[in-house]
Amino acid sequence: MAVQDNIGERAPRASLLNDPVVRGIIYQVLVAAAVVAFISWIVLNTAQNLAAQNKSTGFDFLFRTAGFDISFTLFPWSRTSLYWQAFLAGLLNTLLVSIIGIFFATILGFTLGIARLSSNWLVARVATVYIETIRNIPLLLQLFFWYFAVLKAMPAVRESFALPLDIFINQRGLMVPRPLPDQEFVWVLVAIVTALIAAIAIGIWATRVRTATGRYPGQVVLAAKVADAIVSFLVALLAFSLLANMVRGISMPIMLGASVLVAAVSVTRFAPFGRATLAFVFGLTILYALLVAMFPAVPQLLIASGSAIGGLTMAWITFARATERPPSEGRFPFALLILIAVGIPSLVYWATGAQLAFEIPVLARFNFRGGVQLPPELVALVFGLTIYTAAFIAENVRGGIRAVSSGQNEAAQSLGLKEGDRLRLVIIPQAMRVIVPPLTSQYLNLTKNSSLGAAIGYPELVNVFTGTTLNQTGKAIEVIALTMAVYLTFSLLTSAFMNWYNGRVALVER
Structure with missing residues (x-):
């Protein structure tokens, strides 16, 4: 029986469509083409609709006179200011609330998270009640409470509450001394x-x-x-x-x-x-x-x-x-x-x-003179965001501490370390790699939740730019695009910093 030698013959070549690599490239090209086509259709459709309504596009409106007042700004503002200055005023007000809120929410959240794990029954129960209560009440409702039920219920100017360090609080906000440093x-x-x-x-x-x-x-x-x-x-x-x-x-x-x-x-x-x-x-x-x-x-x-x-x-x-x-x-x-x-x-x-x-605030005939007046909208928004976000940060901290092996705590205790030193030197450093990722999300949520200040009249970016500026100019696409770009930039910068920090505290394998 003869045996045929097929060594020199080539196997039949498979079709390119059956190659998973080629097939993946084709799918990606098709998806990319569909996305480009969809975006092009949106752009062309928007341009046609604007042309039909005799509306022009562009950012030249930023250099026109705004003609409206802003109740609180970090720089001098008047009706003759330009729209780009209104954009800057809202941007700075949003940054102010976000930075202050993140700072105090972090401190309060870490304190509550550790307190909930305290061996003291009263401290642990108080922290638990706070966290579970605040987390389950909508933030907007809390802002309404702090603004209308607390700050607006404060006494009139002449009956202001006098706090230590020459600080006064009334219906018009919080009056604090103004620092006046010299050149030296x-x-x-x-x-x-x-x-x-x-x-x-x-x-x-x-x-x-x-x-x-x-x-x-x-x-x-x-x-x-x-x-x-x-x-x-x-x-x-x-x-x-x-x-x-x-x-x-x-x-x-x-x-x-x-x-x-x-x-x-x-x-x-x-x-x-x-x-x-x-x-x-x-x-x-x-x-x-x-x-x-x-x-x-x-x-x-x-x-x-x-x-x-x-x-x-x-x-x-x-x-x-x-x-x-x-x-x-x-x-x-x-x-x-x-x-x-x-x-x-x-x-x-x-x-x-x-x-x-x-410069000490002094009660004049109808209002305080001197000092710095923080409007009630700012105080209510900072307080509400801090109280609300701290409850979620506290749960992140508690989860991070729980994720650390109990053997680490026992080993630190066997070395004679007290509870505070065990937390600071052993538990918290290991828990940070678990705490940081969800903590980043809470920072992003606080920054984006600052837009709820529009509900109580705080002049942040959405209120000033997406609200008043959009209504006056009609430049919906440009205004919304700038606002989205601002929040996207805030989110990317916050994420980049927290990812860098997470890399520093992450567990290194050897």
Whole structure:
């Protein structure tokens, strides 16, 4: 039987349509062509409709006179301003709300997320009630509540609530002092930036040394003890100064002596008693000032009694937490970093003779004069966005902490680390890689939710540009396109920064 040799023969070539690579390229080309055709149809159809209505396109309207007022801007505005200035005013107002809201929502959200996991039953339940309540109420409804039910229900101008630091609140908003720096104050600003960089660098270096050796550098420990005493003295002097305004008969020598005593105690094993004393004084004086301003008809003796109870509560909580703290050699040198960040600019302020005056708001005949008036729309929007977004950030933080293996917490506890150090040094750094991605989404949501300010009359981008400008010019395509580009840019920049940070905290495989 003959065997045929087919080695030299070629196998039949398969069709190109059966090649998955070629087929994928064809599908992509067809989809791209369909998208281009659809966009071209939209553009041509829009152009034909505009031509039929005798409407022109272009951005030349940005250089025309706006002719309307804006209630709140970060730069001088008048009816003779141009439309591009209106666009800039709305853009800056949106940025202002977004940055302030992100800052405070992050702080509040992290605090609530950690508090919900607290071993203290009351703290954990209060945080849980807050989070579950705020998350399930629509944001627009909350904005209406803060604006109409809270701020608009404030007293008239002449019956304004007087808050500490010459701050007043009434139906027309929040009146705060206006800072008036002189030309030499620029050197103080440079010193502030330099001191912050130096403090951060020292903190990172000290942490790395502790990670490598198990203890902080000796010079940092010694400097931290000195800084503890100095900061305690300054804080005590401030506390007793506030108490002297409330209680007559406390002279300067008494305040200095008491402050020196607290500073001396702060570097001994009796430091918790000094911290509890300062907590009591601060709690008493601040509560007393707030209650007197808010309830002038209540007898001052009753207010003082309630303030004393609040101060004692603060002192008890502070003493309980202070007794759980590790020895000063094992604590992160917060006092040293605070002294660097505050002390260096203070020395530059004194050496350069710079002046920072404040223009205090003063009640005139019909309104306050001087200072800075923050409209109620701004206050309500910032407060509402902060309260709402913080509830979601808190859940992200709780989920990130829960994602860390319980063995990490047990290992840190076996090393003798207290609860605060375990969170700061072990748990939170590992949880950040889980927290950051959803945290980015919350930052984007807060920025986009700022457009709801139009519902309460805050002049942000949608209200000023997409609302008033669009109605007056009729340039719907151009106005909407610019507004979409702004929010897209905000989202891309926020995502880029958070992705960079996520890369820094991500778990590195070795």
